[in-house]
Amino acid sequence: MYLTMWEEKALNGEFGEALALAMKVIVKVGEALGADRLITISHAHVSGISVHNIGVEGVELIESIARKGGKVRVYTTANPCSLAYLQKLRNVYGEEIYSLQHRLVEALIAMGVDAKSFTCTPYVLRRPSMGEHLAWSESSAVIYANSVIGARSNREAGFIALMAAISGRTYYAGLHDDENRIPQLLIDVEFRVNSIALASALGLYLGAICSEIPFIRIRFDAPSMLRQIMIKSMLASIATTSDLGMVYLDGITPDIHRIRIDIQSLERISVDMNDVKNYMESCHANVLFIGCPHLTVSEIKTLLGSETVVHQLKALNIEKILIATPKLTENFESELYRSIGVRLVKHGIEFELLPGVCPVVSDLRKAGLSAVMTIHGKAAHYMPRVAGVKACLVNVL
Amino acid sequence: MIAKVKARVVGRSVSGEALVSTVPISFLGDVDKETGVIISPENPLKGVSIANRILVVERTRGSTVGIYVLYALAKRGRAPKAIVASKPDPVVIAGSVLCDVTYVYGVPRNVIEKIRCGDLVDVDAERGEVMFWRVER
Numbered sequence: 001m002y003l004t005m006w007e008e009k010a011l012n013g014e015f016g017e018a019l020a021l022a023m024k025v026i027v028k029v030g031e032a033l034g035a036d037r038l039i040t041i042s043h044a045h046v047s048g049i050s051v052h053n054i055g056v057e058g059v060e061l062i063e064s065i066a067r068k069g070g071k072v073r074v075y076t077t078a079n080p081c082s083l084a085y086l087q088k089l090r091n092v093y094g095e096e097i098y099s100l101q102h103r104l105v106e107a108l109i110a111m112g113v114d115a116k117s118f119t120c121t122p123y124v125l126r127r128p129s130m131g132e133h134l135a136w137s138e139s140s141a142v143i144y145a146n147s148v149i150g151a152r153s154n155r156e157a158g159f160i161a162l163m164a165a166i167s168g169r170t171y172y173a174g175l176h177d178d179e180n181r182i183p184q185l186l187i188d189v190e191f192r193v194n195s196i197a198l199a200s201a202l203g204l205y206l207g208a209i210c211s212e213i214p215f216i217r218i219r220f221d222a223p224s225m226l227r228q229i230m231i232k233s234m235l236a237s238i239a240t241t242s243d244l245g246m247v248y249l250d251g252i253t254p255d256i257h258r259i260r261i262d263i264q265s266l267e268r269i270s271v272d273m274n275d276v277k278n279y280m281e282s283c284h285a286n287v288l289f290i291g292c293p294h295l296t297v298s299e300i301k302t303l304l305g306s307e308t309v310v311h312q313l314k315a316l317n318i319e320k321i322l323i324a325t326p327k328l329t330e331n332f333e334s335e336l337y338r339s340i341g342v343r344l345v346k347h348g349i350e351f352e353l354l355p356g357v358c359p360v361v362s363d364l365r366k367a368g369l370s371a372v373m374t375i376h377g378k379a380a381h382y383m384p385r386v387a388g389v390k391a392c393l394v395n396v397l
Numbered sequence: 398m399i400a401k402v403k404a405r406v407v408g409r410s411v412s413g414e415a416l417v418s419t420v421p422i423s424f425l426g427d428v429d430k431e432t433g434v435i436i437s438p439e440n441p442l443k444g445v446s447i448a449n450r451i452l453v454v455e456r457t458r459g460s461t462v463g464i465y466v467l468y469a470l471a472k473r474g475r476a477p478k479a480i481v482a483s484k485p486d487p488v489v490i491a492g493s494v495l496c497d498v499t500y501v502y503g504v505p506r507n508v509i510e511k512i513r514c515g516d517l518v519d520v521d522a523e524r525g526e527v528m529f530w531r532v533e534r
Binding site: 021028031047054055060137157158159160 | 468485488494
């Protein structure tokens with residue numbers, strides 16, 4: 001692999017042990033994936049920071065990198081962590097796991113990770129520009145960056161993204177290279193997508209049938225803010241049931257002009273409503289979870305701001321709504337409570353904001369839950385596998 | 398000697414006894430992080446420890462958290478001496494760099510298929526070579 005003089009020196013330990021380790025990981029992974037050089041990145045995003053998933057050893061390993069002098073060289077954000085991080089759930093999860101989760105967050109911040117991050121939507125904090133090279137983990141953010149923003153990132157493992165953050169570089173292979181961003185099949189969605197749950201179910205189905213980058217012709221039937229949430233949920237769902245890091249969405253993906261390909265020559269698959277309806281199952285739960293990927297304050301207002309929402313939730317016997325968001329200032333939190341929470345509470349629906357954390361990567365049985373309804377495909381898929389609760393996709397909101 | 402092949406080696410030269418898994422292994426879920434014992438019910442090696450052996454497997458199943466499991470094993474002295482595979486796994490590469498576990502990839506599948514548990518494996522990091530020997534017992 002070709003390395004610049006600086007990269008050679010960094011690899012040989014001239015700038016410290018942590019940087020040398022980070023460079024070694026990036027170079028060795030790059031060699032395995034056929035890269036002939038490294039590229040500088042503008043933003044790294046680190047996932048895999050829930051203590052339920054990485055355990056005490058994960059925390060120790062990341063702390064050891066920090067102790068060796070590990071510092072990020074580029075703007076770096078991190079994924080949400082476990083619910084165990086929240087002060088209000090400290091007694092529920094116990095002191096041990098609470099302090100472990102805090103140790104991990106502190107180690108990341110000490111290395112230079114943005115303390116305001118801890119979200120699966122890093123593009124809300126810093127929207128990359130088109131063509132920018134990134135090293136992001138968190139599959140839903142990667143597929144969004146490639147498919148909606150036209151930036152470039154592979155689906156990195158969380159730890160490898162941290163090593164890229166410390167090196168300020170990643171290997172030039174995979175989706176960084178135009179050659180690997182060419183659609184290989186054409187998908188025609190034969191129905192209008194008019195709800196988040198439907199977009200999610202479609203995403204889960206598309207992920208299951210596509211092993212190569214698809215060019216998707218699709219029509220969303222919704223106002224722009226809602227459409228935005230549908231796209232996020234659909235892409236996150238595609239990345240859940242596939243290894244895809246990008247898709248082309250007709251009329252949305254910006255760098256389509258770079259790809260000189262006759263779309264009509266691709267193998268064509270048409271998708272109708274029957275194909276996706278299996279992904280929407282009914283289940284009995286009185287908790288609704290939204291925010292996978294995280295929802296912004298204005299997105300939450302769009303979803304829950306109308307009068308009819310309360311009736312919809314009542315009809316489904318929802319007693320509690322959990323909302324995962326990026327970290328919020330106290331102002332935003334109280335404003336959301338005033339504008340939305342009060343009305344829900346008045347109708348007997350508990351309203352709980354989960355800023356900077358993610359229930360999907362948390363042990364939810366400890367929090368007293370056994371089944372959850374959601375409108376998001378990724379959450380519906382992972383909650384039974386990771387969070388230990390039943391989950392189903394329902395068409396509401 | 399059963400085979401001598403060129404392969405990519407991450408880490409240092411080691412030799413040891415082969416433990417051959419005929420099904421892909423994931424470091425998250427398939428291996429107990431305290432003991433190194435294979436716990437996956439689908440694996441014929443269930444109940445056998447990978448500690449200090451040379452794990453030979455066609456491929457590891459990627460889990461991003463696998464690095465931490467390898468680190469946990471290494472800390473307790475229960476990591477394999479080396480992992481020898483056909484298909485490279487970025488997570489295992491990172492784990493190998495951080496935990497000082499030699500990782501060999503690019504060994505052709507038909508060679509992996511010839512190796513049995515108990516065969517001797519010799520990894521030469523300098524030459525980028527790996528040799529397999531059958532021992533009469």
